[in-house]
Amino acid sequence: MMNLSLNSRTGAMKVAVAASLMLGLAACASPFRADVSRFQSQLPAPSGQTFAVVADDPALAGGIEFNRYADIVEYQMSQVGYTPVADPADAQLIVRFDYGVDNGRERVRTTGFGRSHYYSPWYGYSAYPSYWGYRGGPWHYGFHDPFFGGPEISSYTVYTSGIDMKIDRASTGERVFEGKAEALSRSNKLQYLVPNLVEAMFTGFPGNSGETVRISVAPEDRR
Incomplete structure (x- = not known):
C-alpha cells in the first residue's frame, strides 16, 4: 500500500x-x-x-x-x-x-520579386522551394548574378524531427x-x-x- x-x-x-x-x-x-x-x-x-x-x-x-x-x-x-x-x-x-532529429538538408530560395520565389537552374523560378543536398557550388548562400535577373539567392537548413510512441499491455505484451x-x-x-x-x-x-x-x-x- x-x-x-x-x-x-x-x-x-x-x-x-x-x-x-x-x-x-x-x-x-x-x-x-x-x-x-x-x-x-x-x-x-x-x-x-x-x-x-x-x-x-x-x-x-x-x-x-x-x-x-x-x-x-x-x-x-x-x-x-x-x-x-x-x-x-x-x-x-x-x-x-x-x-530524434536528422542532420538537416539545405533549402535554397530567392527574393527580390516582391514575394518569396525559389530558383532551380533546371526549371527557372517558381513559388515552390528547390531542395539541394549539395552545400557548395554557385548556389551557396548569398549568390547573386545579374544574368538571372538580379534575385538574391539564400539558403537555410531544414530539419526533420520525429517521435515514436507504442503502447503494450503489460500482462501479455500485446x-x-x-x-x-x-x-x-x-x-x-x-x-x-x-x-x-x-x-x-x-x-x-x-x-x-x-x-x-x-x-x-x-x-x-x-x-
Whole structure:
C-alpha cells in the first residue's frame, strides 16, 4: 500500500512539472505543421488504467533528457484519463517512447520579386522551394548574378524531427497502439521539438486508426 501511495505522489509531481512546461510552450507559440499517423487495436478506453513510460531505445533509458520528455508524455496520458505510476511493474500499460532529429538538408530560395520565389537552374523560378543536398557550388548562400535577373539567392537548413510512441499491455505484451509524429523546422533543438511533437501526437488522441493527419505545433523562430 505504501509503494502505491509513493507512486501516486511521484506521478502527480511529474504531471505538475510537465503541465507547467506545456503551459509555457502554449503561451508563446505560433503554429507549424506536423504529420501524425496513429494505429490502434483494442486500446482500452481511458478509465484510470495505470501506465508507465519507458525508453524504446535502451540507450536513452535513465537519461535526464529522456526523463524530461517522458514526464510530458505522462502528463498528456493523464489528461486523457490514464493514471501514471513510477514503476513499470505496477503498470497495466507500457508506453514505449523514442525521439530524434536528422542532420538537416539545405533549402535554397530567392527574393527580390516582391514575394518569396525559389530558383532551380533546371526549371527557372517558381513559388515552390528547390531542395539541394549539395552545400557548395554557385548556389551557396548569398549568390547573386545579374544574368538571372538580379534575385538574391539564400539558403537555410531544414530539419526533420520525429517521435515514436507504442503502447503494450503489460500482462501479455500485446501491442494496442502505435503512433508517429514528424515535422519540418529550422530548429534542431530537441528540447523545443519534442514537447511540440508530443502535443501533436495527443491532439485528438487516439485518432482514427490508419489515418495520417496534419496538426499545428509551434515554431521556435516566432516565439
